[in-house]
Amino acid sequence: MNDMEKxxxxxxxxxxxKAFKEDEVxxxxxxxxxxxxxxxxxxxxxxxxxxxxxxxxxxxxxxxxKLSNWNLKGCDLYVTLEPCMMCTGAIVNSxxxxxxxxxxxxxxxxxxxxxxxxxxxxxxxxPGMRGGIMKEECSELLKAFFKNKR
Amino acid sequence: MNDMEKxxxxxxxxxxxKAFKEDEVxxxxxxxxxxxxxxxxxxxxxxxxxxxxxxxxxxxxxxxxKLSNWNLKGCDLYVTLEPCMMCTGAIVNSxxxxxxxxxxxxxxxxxxxxxxxxxxxxxxxxPGMRGGIMKEECSELLKAFFKNKR
Numbered sequence: 001m002n003d004m005e006k007x008x009x010x011x012x013x014x015x016x017x018k019a020f021k022e023d024e025v026x027x028x029x030x031x032x033x034x035x036x037x038x039x040x041x042x043x044x045x046x047x048x049x050x051x052x053x054x055x056x057x058x059x060x061x062x063x064x065x066k067l068s069n070w071n072l073k074g075c076d077l078y079v080t081l082e083p084c085m086m087c088t089g090a091i092v093n094s095x096x097x098x099x100x101x102x103x104x105x106x107x108x109x110x111x112x113x114x115x116x117x118x119x120x121x122x123x124x125x126x127p128g129m130r131g132g133i134m135k136e137e138c139s140e141l142l143k144a145f146f147k148n149k150r
Numbered sequence: 151m152n153d154m155e156k157x158x159x160x161x162x163x164x165x166x167x168k169a170f171k172e173d174e175v176x177x178x179x180x181x182x183x184x185x186x187x188x189x190x191x192x193x194x195x196x197x198x199x200x201x202x203x204x205x206x207x208x209x210x211x212x213x214x215x216k217l218s219n220w221n222l223k224g225c226d227l228y229v230t231l232e233p234c235m236m237c238t239g240a241i242v243n244s245x246x247x248x249x250x251x252x253x254x255x256x257x258x259x260x261x262x263x264x265x266x267x268x269x270x271x272x273x274x275x276x277p278g279m280r281g282g283i284m285k286e287e288c289s290e291l292l293k294a295f296f297k298n299k300r
Contacts, residue, residue, distance in 0.1 A: 050214035051221070051243040057202055064200035071201070085273075086243055089236025089260070093201040107272060110239070114272045122257060122264045123235075 005078075005100055008032050009133040012078040013102070015042040015055065016141055022047060026141045029055035029079040031063040031072070031096075038075070039063035055079060056087040060094050072096050080138040082109035082131060088117055091127055098128040102138030155228075155250055158182050159283040162228040163252070165192040165205065166291055172197060176291045179205035179229040181213040181222070181246075188225070189213035205229060206237040210244050222246050230288040232259035232281060238267055241277055248278040252288030 008030055015028025019042035031039040041058035045051055056079055064070050072094040080102040088110040104113050111117045111129055158180055165178025169192035181189040191208035195201055206229055214220050222244040230252040238260040254263050261267045261279055
């Protein structure tokens with residue numbers, strides 16, 4: 001993990017903290033282009049009452065609006081938890097360059113856990129990916145959230 | 151294919167025709183609950199300039215809003231083209247009961263074509279699925295669209 005990766009994951013983590021305070025599963029995301037954070041978002045599933053609004057989807061919608069372009073080539077996405085199938089598909093559709101994630105999601109993760117993304121043939125885009133950035137912090141925040149729920 | 155399936159797919163096809171007229175890839179979708187079409191949508195990727203807004207995503211957002219519930223249990227989704235990875239993941243996340251699709255998407259389809267959905271283990275929901283409803287009409291509309299583009 002280099003300093004830039006840490007810096008952007010910290011920004012994603014701060015978004016996850018906002019989700020925590022809003023009683024949403026604490027997952028945060030930022031999108032970076034040319035060294036600048038162009039979009040920040042957190043999970044809004046409960047607030048918007050719709051399963052589509054994961055942090056990554058919210059963030060890609062904002063980034064596309066900011067750039068006035070559905071094609072997010074040149075952008076990197078930082079998210080505190082390994083993306084699910086929906087979000088991974090959206091990242092492919094949006095042509096994001098690289099995905100950086102915090103902790104793994106053994107049950108729903110679609111990069112290296114439940115689905116191994118790189119093994120799927122024939123997709124029209126394959127982002128680079130790297131995990132484990134601030135993984136303890138990202139994981140502890142999720143654990144604290146679910147502990148409160150029991 | 152029974153009469154009800156044909157009726158709902160025809161409604162999805164009519165949405166696809168709207169996309170065609172708007173110069174979007176012609177894919178349409180409806181969501182049905184208790185025999186009633188509760189949401190209709192078509193592909194808005196170009197209009198909204200965002201790769202998230204496939205017909206199915208648009209339609210699930212509308213259905214969740216209509217029911218004031220992210221959980222779309224009890225709902226069936228009809229779409230003219232086999233869903234992609236993103237949309238299949240969103241259907242799982244939204245707990246849709248059944249997916250009915252028109253024609254297959256050999257390149258991007260995530261139900262039976264490029265990804266075989268039922269082979270993925272450990273997802274927290276597995277919708278039923280049936281394809282091939284009005285497949286010629288759905289396929290011809292896509293061919294006509296891409297022919298115009300060349």
